[in-house]
Amino acid sequence: MHIRKVRTLFLSDVHLGTKGCQADLLLDFLKHIEADTIYLVGDIIDGWRLKSAWYWPQAHNDVVQKLLRKVRRGTKMIYIPGNHDEFLRDYVGHQFGGVDIEEEAIFETADGKRMLVLHGDKFDVVVNNVKWLAHLGDWAYDIAIGLNVSIGWVRRRLGLPYWSFSGWSKQKVKRAVNFIGAFERAVVNDAKKSDVHGVICGHIHAPVMRDMGGCLYVNTGDWVDSCTALVEDENGALEIIRWTAIKADSDVIDLDALPLRSAA
Numbered sequence: 001m002h003i004r005k006v007r008t009l010f011l012s013d014v015h016l017g018t019k020g021c022q023a024d025l026l027l028d029f030l031k032h033i034e035a036d037t038i039y040l041v042g043d044i045i046d047g048w049r050l051k052s053a054w055y056w057p058q059a060h061n062d063v064v065q066k067l068l069r070k071v072r073r074g075t076k077m078i079y080i081p082g083n084h085d086e087f088l089r090d091y092v093g094h095q096f097g098g099v100d101i102e103e104e105a106i107f108e109t110a111d112g113k114r115m116l117v118l119h120g121d122k123f124d125v126v127v128n129n130v131k132w133l134a135h136l137g138d139w140a141y142d143i144a145i146g147l148n149v150s151i152g153w154v155r156r157r158l159g160l161p162y163w164s165f166s167g168w169s170k171q172k173v174k175r176a177v178n179f180i181g182a183f184e185r186a187v188v189n190d191a192k193k194s195d196v197h198g199v200i201c202g203h204i205h206a207p208v209m210r211d212m213g214g215c216l217y218v219n220t221g222d223w224v225d226s227c228t229a230l231v232e233d234e235n236g237a238l239e240i241i242r243w244t245a246i247k248a249d250s251d252v253i254d255l256d257a258l259p260l261r262s263a264a
Protein backbone atom coordinates (compact mmCIF):
# COMPACT_ATOMS: atom_id res chain seq x y z
CA MET A 1 0.00 0.00 0.00
CA HIS A 2 1.34 3.36 -0.97
CA ILE A 3 1.14 5.96 1.74
CA ARG A 4 1.41 9.56 0.72
CA LYS A 5 3.21 11.89 3.08
CA VAL A 6 2.04 15.49 3.17
CA ARG A 7 2.93 18.46 5.31
CA THR A 8 -0.66 19.38 6.14
CA LEU A 9 -4.09 17.82 5.75
CA PHE A 10 -7.40 19.70 6.07
CA LEU A 11 -10.73 17.91 6.56
CA SER A 12 -14.16 19.36 7.20
CA ASP A 13 -17.84 18.46 7.26
CA VAL A 14 -17.40 14.77 7.98
CA HIS A 15 -20.69 14.66 9.94
CA LEU A 16 -19.88 11.59 12.03
CA GLY A 17 -23.08 10.45 13.72
CA THR A 18 -25.24 10.80 10.63
CA LYS A 19 -26.22 8.24 8.03
CA GLY A 20 -24.87 10.51 5.28
CA CYS A 21 -21.28 10.31 6.53
CA GLN A 22 -19.03 8.30 4.21
CA ALA A 23 -16.95 6.93 7.08
CA ASP A 24 -15.66 3.88 5.18
CA LEU A 25 -14.24 6.03 2.40
CA LEU A 26 -12.71 8.46 4.88
CA LEU A 27 -11.13 5.61 6.82
CA ASP A 28 -9.67 4.27 3.59
CA PHE A 29 -8.32 7.73 2.75
CA LEU A 30 -6.79 8.15 6.20
CA LYS A 31 -4.97 4.82 5.80
CA HIS A 32 -3.35 6.18 2.63
CA ILE A 33 -2.17 9.50 3.97
CA GLU A 34 0.22 10.74 6.62
CA ALA A 35 0.48 14.38 7.66
CA ASP A 36 2.69 16.37 10.02
CA THR A 37 -0.33 18.51 10.89
CA ILE A 38 -4.07 17.88 10.52
CA TYR A 39 -6.65 20.66 10.68
CA LEU A 40 -10.22 19.55 11.35
CA VAL A 41 -12.19 22.45 9.92
CA GLY A 42 -15.57 21.93 11.59
CA ASP A 43 -18.68 19.75 11.50
CA ILE A 44 -16.59 16.64 12.13
CA ILE A 45 -18.97 15.19 14.72
CA ASP A 46 -22.63 16.01 14.19
CA GLY A 47 -23.83 16.81 17.71
CA TRP A 48 -27.31 17.91 16.63
CA ARG A 49 -28.20 14.55 15.11
CA LEU A 50 -26.67 12.62 17.97
CA LYS A 51 -28.88 14.55 20.40
CA SER A 52 -32.12 13.55 18.66
CA ALA A 53 -31.23 9.98 17.65
CA TRP A 54 -28.09 8.03 18.50
CA TYR A 55 -26.37 6.77 15.36
CA TRP A 56 -22.80 5.63 15.88
CA PRO A 57 -21.74 2.59 13.83
CA GLN A 58 -18.32 0.96 14.15
CA ALA A 59 -16.90 2.77 11.11
CA HIS A 60 -17.55 6.15 12.76
CA ASN A 61 -15.72 4.98 15.85
CA ASP A 62 -12.88 3.73 13.64
CA VAL A 63 -12.48 7.20 12.08
CA VAL A 64 -12.12 8.79 15.53
CA GLN A 65 -9.66 6.09 16.64
CA LYS A 66 -7.64 6.46 13.43
CA LEU A 67 -7.35 10.22 13.93
CA LEU A 68 -6.36 9.85 17.59
CA ARG A 69 -3.79 7.21 16.70
CA LYS A 70 -2.18 9.68 14.31
CA VAL A 71 -1.97 12.21 17.17
CA ARG A 72 -0.34 9.62 19.43
CA ARG A 73 2.21 8.96 16.69
CA GLY A 74 3.19 12.60 16.54
CA THR A 75 0.75 14.37 14.22
CA LYS A 76 -0.19 17.84 15.41
CA MET A 77 -3.98 18.25 15.34
CA ILE A 78 -6.06 21.42 15.46
CA TYR A 79 -9.83 21.16 15.73
CA ILE A 80 -11.83 24.20 14.65
CA PRO A 81 -15.47 23.59 15.65
CA GLY A 82 -18.30 24.21 13.20
CA ASN A 83 -22.00 24.75 13.85
CA HIS A 84 -22.79 21.03 14.06
CA ASP A 85 -20.06 20.45 16.66
CA GLU A 86 -20.46 23.83 18.33
CA PHE A 87 -20.53 22.14 21.76
CA LEU A 88 -16.73 22.19 21.36
CA ARG A 89 -16.71 26.00 21.11
CA ASP A 90 -16.98 26.10 24.89
CA TYR A 91 -13.51 24.52 24.96
CA VAL A 92 -11.71 26.90 22.59
CA GLY A 93 -8.17 27.45 23.81
CA HIS A 94 -8.03 24.05 25.51
CA GLN A 95 -6.28 20.86 24.54
CA PHE A 96 -7.75 17.35 24.78
CA GLY A 97 -5.60 14.28 24.24
CA GLY A 98 -3.16 16.32 22.21
CA VAL A 99 -5.87 17.99 20.09
CA ASP A 100 -5.98 21.80 20.21
CA ILE A 101 -9.44 23.38 20.01
CA GLU A 102 -9.33 26.77 18.27
CA GLU A 103 -12.02 29.16 17.05
CA GLU A 104 -9.98 30.15 13.99
CA ALA A 105 -6.33 29.75 13.05
CA ILE A 106 -3.66 31.34 10.91
CA PHE A 107 -1.86 28.66 8.95
CA GLU A 108 1.44 29.34 7.20
CA THR A 109 2.35 27.22 4.18
CA ALA A 110 5.88 25.90 3.63
CA ASP A 111 6.46 28.70 1.10
CA GLY A 112 5.25 31.41 3.46
CA LYS A 113 1.63 32.01 2.42
CA ARG A 114 -0.54 32.99 5.36
CA MET A 115 -4.00 31.38 5.33
CA LEU A 116 -6.94 32.12 7.62
CA VAL A 117 -8.62 28.84 8.65
CA LEU A 118 -12.23 28.86 9.82
CA HIS A 119 -15.40 26.80 9.44
CA GLY A 120 -17.59 29.52 7.90
CA ASP A 121 -21.00 29.31 9.58
CA LYS A 122 -20.57 32.80 11.03
CA PHE A 123 -21.22 34.19 7.54
CA ASP A 124 -24.68 32.65 7.31
CA VAL A 125 -26.30 35.90 8.43
CA VAL A 126 -24.37 37.93 5.86
CA VAL A 127 -25.19 35.51 3.07
CA ASN A 128 -28.89 35.77 3.81
CA ASN A 129 -28.95 39.53 4.10
CA VAL A 130 -26.48 40.34 1.40
CA LYS A 131 -28.57 42.96 -0.37
CA TRP A 132 -29.42 45.29 2.46
CA LEU A 133 -26.07 44.80 4.18
CA ALA A 134 -24.31 45.88 1.00
CA HIS A 135 -26.01 49.27 1.27
CA LEU A 136 -24.88 49.75 4.83
CA GLY A 137 -21.21 48.98 4.27
CA ASP A 138 -18.43 47.16 6.06
CA TRP A 139 -19.34 48.02 9.63
CA ALA A 140 -22.80 46.49 9.15
CA TYR A 141 -21.14 43.27 7.94
CA ASP A 142 -19.03 43.17 11.07
CA ILE A 143 -21.99 43.84 13.35
CA ALA A 144 -24.09 41.20 11.58
CA ILE A 145 -21.35 38.59 11.91
CA GLY A 146 -20.84 39.52 15.56
CA LEU A 147 -24.58 39.26 16.22
CA ASN A 148 -24.74 35.85 14.56
CA VAL A 149 -21.94 34.59 16.80
CA SER A 150 -23.63 36.09 19.92
CA ILE A 151 -27.05 34.67 19.05
CA GLY A 152 -25.44 31.26 18.62
CA TRP A 153 -23.82 31.58 22.05
CA VAL A 154 -27.09 32.58 23.75
CA ARG A 155 -29.06 29.81 22.05
CA ARG A 156 -26.44 27.29 23.14
CA ARG A 157 -26.71 28.49 26.74
CA LEU A 158 -30.49 28.06 26.53
CA GLY A 159 -30.05 24.54 25.18
CA LEU A 160 -31.57 25.49 21.83
CA PRO A 161 -30.20 24.10 18.60
CA TYR A 162 -28.14 26.36 16.38
CA TRP A 163 -30.42 28.35 14.13
CA SER A 164 -28.97 27.86 10.71
CA PHE A 165 -29.56 30.84 8.49
CA SER A 166 -28.07 28.92 5.60
CA GLY A 167 -30.15 25.82 6.21
CA TRP A 168 -33.23 28.01 6.39
CA SER A 169 -32.35 29.79 3.19
CA LYS A 170 -31.46 26.63 1.32
CA GLN A 171 -34.83 25.12 2.22
CA LYS A 172 -36.85 28.22 1.47
CA VAL A 173 -35.09 29.27 -1.67
CA LYS A 174 -33.39 26.72 -3.86
CA ARG A 175 -30.92 29.06 -5.43
CA ALA A 176 -27.85 27.13 -4.42
CA VAL A 177 -25.59 28.81 -6.94
CA ASN A 178 -26.41 32.28 -5.62
CA PHE A 179 -26.00 31.02 -2.10
CA ILE A 180 -22.54 29.54 -2.74
CA GLY A 181 -21.40 32.71 -4.53
CA ALA A 182 -22.61 34.94 -1.71
CA PHE A 183 -20.92 32.73 0.88
CA GLU A 184 -17.60 32.78 -0.97
CA ARG A 185 -17.68 36.58 -1.31
CA ALA A 186 -18.51 37.01 2.37
CA VAL A 187 -15.62 34.76 3.42
CA VAL A 188 -13.15 36.52 1.13
CA ASN A 189 -14.32 39.99 2.23
CA ASP A 190 -13.64 39.00 5.80
CA ALA A 191 -10.27 37.40 5.02
CA LYS A 192 -9.13 40.57 3.26
CA LYS A 193 -9.39 42.40 6.60
CA SER A 194 -6.73 40.10 8.02
CA ASP A 195 -3.12 40.12 6.88
CA VAL A 196 -3.45 36.87 4.89
CA HIS A 197 -2.97 35.56 1.35
CA GLY A 198 -6.08 33.42 1.47
CA VAL A 199 -8.66 31.54 3.45
CA ILE A 200 -9.46 27.86 4.05
CA CYS A 201 -13.01 26.99 5.11
CA GLY A 202 -15.76 24.38 4.88
CA HIS A 203 -19.45 24.53 5.85
CA ILE A 204 -21.16 24.66 2.45
CA HIS A 205 -19.95 21.28 1.11
CA ALA A 206 -18.69 22.86 -2.10
CA PRO A 207 -14.99 22.02 -2.62
CA VAL A 208 -13.04 24.50 -4.69
CA MET A 209 -9.71 26.32 -4.84
CA ARG A 210 -9.49 29.56 -6.77
CA ASP A 211 -8.22 33.09 -6.69
CA MET A 212 -10.84 35.70 -5.84
CA GLY A 213 -9.49 39.18 -6.41
CA GLY A 214 -6.04 38.39 -5.09
CA CYS A 215 -7.29 36.24 -2.22
CA LEU A 216 -6.95 32.46 -2.50
CA TYR A 217 -10.30 30.91 -1.55
CA VAL A 218 -10.16 27.23 -0.62
CA ASN A 219 -13.11 25.14 0.49
CA THR A 220 -12.22 21.67 1.75
CA GLY A 221 -15.61 20.20 0.77
CA ASP A 222 -17.09 17.35 2.81
CA TRP A 223 -17.36 13.58 3.41
CA VAL A 224 -21.08 13.33 2.76
CA ASP A 225 -21.15 13.97 -1.00
CA SER A 226 -17.84 15.04 -2.49
CA CYS A 227 -15.38 13.09 -0.26
CA THR A 228 -12.66 15.71 -0.57
CA ALA A 229 -9.69 16.88 1.45
CA LEU A 230 -7.13 19.64 1.08
CA VAL A 231 -3.45 18.72 1.30
CA GLU A 232 -0.29 20.77 1.34
CA ASP A 233 2.95 19.19 0.13
CA GLU A 234 6.45 19.81 1.46
CA ASN A 235 6.89 22.80 -0.88
CA GLY A 236 3.70 24.55 0.14
CA ALA A 237 1.61 23.55 -2.89
CA LEU A 238 -2.07 23.14 -2.08
CA GLU A 239 -4.28 20.57 -3.75
CA ILE A 240 -7.82 19.30 -3.34
CA ILE A 241 -8.04 15.51 -3.39
CA ARG A 242 -11.32 13.87 -4.38
CA TRP A 243 -11.05 10.38 -2.93
CA THR A 244 -14.04 8.87 -4.78
CA ALA A 245 -12.46 9.85 -8.11
CA ILE A 246 -9.15 8.25 -7.13
CA LYS A 247 -10.86 5.06 -5.95
CA ALA A 248 -12.77 4.84 -9.23
CA ASP A 249 -9.57 5.27 -11.26
CA SER A 250 -7.72 2.27 -9.97
CA ASP A 251 -7.72 -0.50 -7.40
CA VAL A 252 -3.99 -0.17 -7.00
CA ILE A 253 -3.47 3.28 -5.65
CA ASP A 254 -0.33 5.19 -6.35
CA LEU A 255 -1.16 8.69 -5.26
CA ASP A 256 2.00 10.24 -6.60
CA ALA A 257 1.41 8.84 -10.08
CA LEU A 258 -2.18 9.96 -10.40
CA PRO A 259 -3.23 13.29 -11.84
CA LEU A 260 -5.05 14.45 -8.74
CA ARG A 261 -7.91 16.80 -9.20
CA SER A 262 -7.10 20.32 -8.16
CA ALA A 263 -10.29 22.32 -8.35
CA ALA A 264 -10.21 25.07 -10.93
Ligand SMILES: [Mn+2]
Pocket residue numbers: 042043082083084119121202203204
Ligand atom coordinates in the same frame (compact mmCIF):
# COMPACT_ATOMS: atom_id res chain seq x y z
MN1 LIG B 1 -21.29 23.81 9.00
